Amino acid sequence: MSVKTKLITALTLILLVSFLATSLINYAFTRATVREELLNSALPLTGKNIYSEVHADMLRPILVSTSMANDAFLKNWIKSGEKDLGAITRYLSDLRDKYGFLTTFFVSAQSDNYYTQNGILKKIGPRDPHDVWYFAFVRKNVEYALDVDTNEAEGGKLTIFVNFRVEDGNGRLLGVAGVGVNIDRVTGLLEKARHDYHREVYLVDRDGLVQVHRDKSRIERYYITKAGGIRDVAQAILVPRDDSRSFQYDWDGEHYLLSTRYIPELKWFLIVEQSESSALAAARDNLVRTVIIGLLASILIIVLCSITINHYQGRLERLAKTDPLTGAANRRALEEAFEQFAYKADRYGRAFSAVILDLNKFKAINDEYGHLAGDNVLKEVVAITRRTIRPTDILARWGGDEFLILMDGGIEEAGALAERVGAALANGKLDIRVSFSHGLARFEKGDTLESMTHRADQAMYKSKDCECRDRDL
Numbered sequence: 001m002s003v004k005t006k007l008i009t010a011l012t013l014i015l016l017v018s019f020l021a022t023s024l025i026n027y028a029f030t031r032a033t034v035r036e037e038l039l040n041s042a043l044p045l046t047g048k049n050i051y052s053e054v055h056a057d058m059l060r061p062i063l064v065s066t067s068m069a070n071d072a073f074l075k076n077w078i079k080s081g082e083k084d085l086g087a088i089t090r091y092l093s094d095l096r097d098k099y100g101f102l103t104t105f106f107v108s109a110q111s112d113n114y115y116t117q118n119g120i121l122k123k124i125g126p127r128d129p130h131d132v133w134y135f136a137f138v139r140k141n142v143e144y145a146l147d148v149d150t151n152e153a154e155g156g157k158l159t160i161f162v163n164f165r166v167e168d169g170n171g172r173l174l175g176v177a178g179v180g181v182n183i184d185r186v187t188g189l190l191e192k193a194r195h196d197y198h199r200e201v202y203l204v205d206r207d208g209l210v211q212v213h214r215d216k217s218r219i220e221r222y223y224i225t226k227a228g229g230i231r232d233v234a235q236a237i238l239v240p241r242d243d244s245r246s247f248q249y250d251w252d253g254e255h256y257l258l259s260t261r262y263i264p265e266l267k268w269f270l271i272v273e274q275s276e277s278s279a280l281a282a283a284r285d286n287l288v289r290t291v292i293i294g295l296l297a298s299i300l301i302i303v304l305c306s307i308t309i310n311h312y313q314g315r316l317e318r319l320a321k322t323d324p325l326t327g328a329a330n331r332r333a334l335e336e337a338f339e340q341f342a343y344k345a346d347r348y349g350r351a352f353s354a355v356i357l358d359l360n361k362f363k364a365i366n367d368e369y370g371h372l373a374g375d376n377v378l379k380e381v382v383a384i385t386r387r388t389i390r391p392t393d394i395l396a397r398w399g400g401d402e403f404l405i406l407m408d409g410g411i412e413e414a415g416a417l418a419e420r421v422g423a424a425l426a427n428g429k430l431d432i433r434v435s436f437s438h439g440l441a442r443f444e445k446g447d448t449l450e451s452m453t454h455r456a457d458q459a460m461y462k463s464k465d466c467e468c469r470d471r472d473l
Contacts, residue, residue, distance in 0.1 A: 004309055004310075004313055007309065008302065008305065008306055008309070011302060011305055012298070012302050015298040015301060015302065016295075016298055019291075019294040019295075019298060020291070020294075023287060023290050023291055023294065026287075027283060027284075027287045030280070030283045031276075031280055031283065034276070034279050034280055034283065035257065035276060035279075038257045038274060038276075038279055039246040039248070039257055039259070040246065042197075043199070043246060043257060043258065043259035043272050043273075043274065044244040044246065044259045044261075044272075046193065046197045046199055046201075046259070046272045047201075047244055047259045047260070047261045047270055047272040048244065048261070049193075050189065050190070050193050050201055050270060050272065051261050051263060051270050053189050054186060054189060054203070054263065054266075054270065055263060055265065055266075057181075057185060057186060057189065058146075058160070058162075058181070058186070058263075058265070058266055059265060060099060061099070061101065061160075061162045061178075061179045061181050062144065062162055062265055062266075064095065064099055064101075064162075064179055065144060065162040065163070065164040065177065065178045065179055066144070066164060068095070068104075068106075068164060068166075068177040068178065068179075069144075069164040069165060069166045069167075069177050073091065074088075074091070074106065074166065074177065075166070075168065075174065077091075078108065078110065078166070078174050078175065079168075082108060082110070082111055082113065085119060085120065088106065088115050089115070089117060089118070089119050092104040092105065092106065092115065092116060092117040093117035093118075095117075095179070096117045096179070099179070101179040101180060101181060102151065102154055102157065102159055102179075102180045102181060102182040103116055103117065103151055103153050103154055103159065103179065103180035104116065104117050104178075104179050104180070105117075105121075105153070105177070105178060105179075105180065106166070106175055106176070106177045107124060107134055107175050107176045107177075108174070108175040109138075109173045109174055109175045109176075110174070110175070111123075112124050112125070116153045117153075118153065121152060121153050122152075130149075130150070130152055133147050133149055133161070133163070134163075134176060137163050137176060138173065138176070142165075143164070143165055144162065144163060144164040144165065144178075145163050145267070146160060146161065146162055146163075146211070146266055146267065146268070147160075147161045147163055148160055148161070148183065148211045148212065148219055148220055149161060149220075151180055153180075154180070157182065157183075158183045158216060158219065159180040159181065159182060159183060160180065160181045160182075160183050160186065160211075160212070161178055161179075161180050161181075162178045162179050162180075162181070163176050163178045164176065164177050164178050183212060183216075183219075186203075186212050187212060187213070187214050187216070190202065190203075190212065190213070190214050191214050193272075194214060197272075198274070198278060199272050199273060199274040200214075200271075200272075200273040200274065201214075201270070201271070201272050201273070202214070202218075202271055202273075203263075203266070203268045203269065203270055203271070204224055204238075204268065204269050204271060205267065205268055205269075206238055206240070206267060206268075206269070207223070207225075207238075208223045208224040208225040208226075208234050208237075208238055209222070209223050210222040210223075210224070211268055212268075224237065224238075224271075225238070228249075228251045228252075229249040229250050229251030229252075229256065230249050230251070230256070230258075232249050233247040233248075233249050237258075237260045237269060237271070238269065240262045240264070241262055242262070244259050244260065244261045245259070245260055245261075246258070246259050246260075247259075247260065254275045254276070254277055255275070255276040255277070256273055256274070256275050256276065257273070257274055257275075257276060257279075258271055258272060258273040258274070259271075259272045260272075320332060321333035321336075323396075323397040325375055325378060325379065325397075326378050326379050326381075326382040326397055327379075327382060328382045328386075328395050328396055328397045328403065329394055329395060329396035329397070330396065330397060331396070331398075333394075333396065334394065334396035334398075334404065334406070334449070335449055337394040337396075337406055338406060338449045338452075341406055341408075341443070342443065342447070345443050345445075346445070350408060351408070351409060351410045351442060351443065352406060352407060352408050352409065352442075352443050353406075353407055353409060353410060353411060353413065353414035353440060353441060353442045353443065354404060354405070354406055354407075354414075354440070354441045354443075354452050354453055354456045355404070355405040355407065355414050355417060355418050355438055355439075355440055355456070356398065356402060356403070356404050356405075356438060356439045356440075356453065356456040356457060356459075356460050357385070357402065357403045357404075357405070357418070357421065357436045357437075357438050358401065358402045358436055358437045358438070358439075358460055358464075359377075359378075359381065359401040359402075359434050359435075359436050360434070360435045360436055360437060362374065362377075362400075362401035362434070365377060365432055365434070369432060373431070373432065376431070377430070377431075377432050377434055378401070380428070380430050380431075381403070381425065381434065382395065382397075382403070384421075384424050384425055384428045384430075385403065385405075385421050385424070385425075387424070388417075388420050388421050388424045389405060389407065389417065389421070390407070390408075392407075392408060393405055393406065393407040393408075393417075394406040394407075398453070404453065404456075405417065405421075410442055411440050411442050414440045414442070415440060418438045418440065421436075422435070422436065422438075437460050437463050437464050438460055438463065439455075439456040439457055439458065439459035439460025439461070439462075439463060440456060440459055441453070441455035441456035441459060
């Protein structure tokens with residue numbers, strides 16, 4: 001694995017791990033904060049608001065039932081023998097119309113007649129399943145009680161009945177009076193709370209039996225002491241206290257938070273419940289959005305870093321293998337190229353040669369025109385030579401004013417190349433005319449770069465000596 005790959009991999013892991021870890025830590029912190037806020041603030045506050053509404057809505061029927069139980073007219077009518085049916089019917093009808101109740105009633109302990117605003121409904125009896133409530137209430141010997149039941153007088157509508165004992169001055173039971181409230185009025189409050197707060201709200205009695213719930217199939221059938229994970233905390237919930245309390249339980253892979261409040265006038269418990277997952281829905285959505293954005297940002301950063309690293313790595317590689325002044329290959333690049341040429345020569349028998357070019361009287365150019373002009377000459381020589389040689393040939397700066405070409409072919413091809421380069425320089429548009437001496441050497445088995453260039457150097461010096469002797473002659 002290359003250094004670049006290791007760097008990109010490390011950068012990717014650091015970005016992803018850091019980002020995911022930060023996101024998950026923030027989510028865990030948010031989860032703990034939401035749970036704390038629900039248990040200590042939001043759920044109790046919702047319970048308090050709904051308590052006030054339910055209490056206000058149910059207090060009137062309790063007060064009216066209290067008034068009926070102590071009404072002199074009702075007691076006198078009972079003592080007179082319950083003779084005037086029209087009187088009791090008008091009395092119950094007026095109360096129902098005045099307060100908007102679903103029904104008003106009186107059950108006589110003397111005659112067993114069940115009176116409503118419409119007259120006598122029936123005679124009650126212990127064998128009638130619909131009359132169990134009456135005998136159970138009488139046995140409890142309590143002043144009043146709430147009971148949820150179907151209303152025979154109103155076509156079986158589910159009704160919250162407020163039952164109140166009617167006694168004479170000596171405490172003798174005269175009957176049970178009360179009113180019936182349409183349960184939809186209370187369930188409407190709970191449904192509104194569910195819509196506004198996204199929380200489940202319901203009422204249970206002291207036995208844990210659901211009395212009011214938006215899901216009517218649970219009313220009078222569902223015990224919190226027996227169902228689901230709430231049964232684990234049900235006994236603690238069903239302890240009458242003045243303050244609100246909070247609980248938690250797990251069920252079916254969900255964690256639930258709830259707040260409970262006792263309503264003494266109803267002898268019911270108000271329960272406000274919410275699953276933690278629904279409360280954290282916004283936080284989860286935010287986590288998903290954050291992770292997606294973070295991943296995209298990380299990918300973008302990694303791509304940009306890769307492009308930048310590739311760019312600078314390319315520049316570094318070029319700098320590492322290129323002569324900074326002329327752009328020709330440097331000694332390191334030349335050594336790598338020599339290894340490749342030598343490998344192909346040994347394996348496939350492909351001949352290659354080295355051509356050394358030495359600019360003549362280059363020192364004089366520097367002395368006469370200055371080093372800047374000399375540098376420009378070197379650049380122009382490299383540019384012209386590159387255009388002349390083949391793409392497979394390697395041009396390297398061998399010394400200050402010496403250049404070396406590695407090329408496929410033998411001495412003849414090398415000599416022809418040297419002549420082409422010389423002609424190109426002679427015909428090139430150079431500001432300062434230059435010429436060069438050259439030396440050639442063919443690769444021999446066992447050669448190194450040094451041994452091969454040494455022979456080329458010797459050939460070049462012999463060439464220079466011959467040129468000097470020719471001029472002397």
